[in-house]
Amino acid sequence: xxxxxxxxxxENARYLLNNGRLVALMTVAYSLxxxxxxxxxxxxxxxLLWLFxxxxxxxxxxxxxxxxxxxxxxxxxxxxxxxxxxxxxxSGVLWAVGILLFMPxxxxxxxxxxxxxxxxxxxxxxxxxxxxxxxxxxxxxxxLLALLVSMVEASRTEWVACxxxxxxxxxxxxxxxxxxxxxxxxxxxxxxNRAKALELADSHALMRHQSERxxxxxxxxxxxxxxxxxxxxxxxxxxxxxxxxxxxxVDFFKPYNDHYGHVAGDQCLSKVANLFTQALQREDDIVxxxxxxEFVMVLPNTDTxxxxxxxxxxxxxxxxxxxxxxxxxxxxxxxxSIGISCLIPVAQQSTxxxxxxxxxxxxxxKQLGRNQAVVAARGEV
Numbered sequence: 001x002x003x004x005x006x007x008x009x010x011e012n013a014r015y016l017l018n019n020g021r022l023v024a025l026m027t028v029a030y031s032l033x034x035x036x037x038x039x040x041x042x043x044x045x046x047x048l049l050w051l052f053x054x055x056x057x058x059x060x061x062x063x064x065x066x067x068x069x070x071x072x073x074x075x076x077x078x079x080x081x082x083x084x085x086x087x088x089x090x091s092g093v094l095w096a097v098g099i100l101l102f103m104p105x106x107x108x109x110x111x112x113x114x115x116x117x118x119x120x121x122x123x124x125x126x127x128x129x130x131x132x133x134x135x136x137x138x139x140x141x142x143x144l145l146a147l148l149v150s151m152v153e154a155s156r157t158e159w160v161a162c163x164x165x166x167x168x169x170x171x172x173x174x175x176x177x178x179x180x181x182x183x184x185x186x187x188x189x190x191x192x193n194r195a196k197a198l199e200l201a202d203s204h205a206l207m208r209h210q211s212e213r214x215x216x217x218x219x220x221x222x223x224x225x226x227x228x229x230x231x232x233x234x235x236x237x238x239x240x241x242x243x244x245x246x247x248x249x250v251d252f253f254k255p256y257n258d259h260y261g262h263v264a265g266d267q268c269l270s271k272v273a274n275l276f277t278q279a280l281q282r283e284d285d286i287v288x289x290x291x292x293x294e295f296v297m298v299l300p301n302t303d304t305x306x307x308x309x310x311x312x313x314x315x316x317x318x319x320x321x322x323x324x325x326x327x328x329x330x331x332x333x334x335x336x337s338i339g340i341s342c343l344i345p346v347a348q349q350s351t352x353x354x355x356x357x358x359x360x361x362x363x364x365x366k367q368l369g370r371n372q373a374v375v376a377a378r379g380e381v
Contacts, residue, residue: 020065096146217273
């Protein structure tokens with residue numbers, strides 16, 4: 001749930017920051033209009049200072065929103081939201097200064113126009129601040145306070161306009177609170193649904209991995225081997241290409257287990273499986289655990305020469321690894337015996353044929369003293 005809330009806060013911050021640039025540009029345009037309308041009524045140059053401060057703050061607001069919206073995913077959004085609120089409040093304070101600066105010197109007709117423009121300004125910032133009533137009020141409250149202070153000598157019409165504005169502000173607050181609640185609820189629901197979807201996808205991927213992989217070695221299990229062999233058998237029979245199968249047995253593994261223990265035996269099988277994976281160099285080649293200390297490799301589009309090369313890499317890697325085995329008569333380290341079967345599949349035949357031939361070749365390799373690769377006597381390509 002914490003991650004979901006973080007996603008919600010991030011989406012809220014992204015919404016505010018994306019709209020913050022629009023607010024900054026709107027502030028520039030609105031302040032220029034305001035200045036053009038009311039500056040002639042001022043005899044001092046304070047209006048120029050006010051305009052400069054408005055333009056400078058708008059530039060800061062714009063670039064802050066632009067930069068932060070690009071990196072919002074890399075940070076916790078709370079600091080960005082706080083800075084956004086501070087800039088919104090600073091903008092409201094500057095607008096309040098403008099009201100106090102212009103209102104006392106304006107003629108009655110223009111004072112009423114100023115009140116209307118303040119109302120229009122508040123309505124314009126509602127949508128950009130839809131997800132942050134705090135920022136909306138940080139912007140609007142200084143304006144309204146300044147407007148009330150300047151109403152000391154106002155006419156009845158101006159007071160009515162001001163009261164309507166205050167009433168509208170109250171209604172806007174109620175609407176904003178409800179909208180903020182609804183939108184955030186939708187964000188929360190969407191984030192929760194995304195989190196659940198990711199969790200389901202991860203669970204599905206894990207279940208699929210567990211159904212396809214051997215738990216000890218991480219290699220494909222026998223079921224996947226049989227499916228893959230059947231697939232390549234059909235493809236090779238159609239293309240009239242050779243298919244090779246290597247049946248591999250770890251030599252004298254029972255004495256290894258008996259003397260070093262089952263934990264060491266499991267570790268040995270894991271290391272050997274890793275070496276088998278390193279021996280394969282093509283994406284279509286696979287290695288799987290066939291059962292116990294037996295493994296199998298399926299090499300599509302591979303003739304006897306290619307299969308012997310793979311077997312040679314396996315034996316070389318085993319020799320380089322030198323996994324200690326003091327109870328083997330084949331060598332002082334863990335070795336393997338390999339039975340190789342290579343043929344061009346025929347659609348009417350079963351995959352059992354290539355497996356049986358590899359099994360017989362493996363049996364001969366053991367009879368000949370182990371730690372070697374033997375090719376099946378028949379069906380050789």
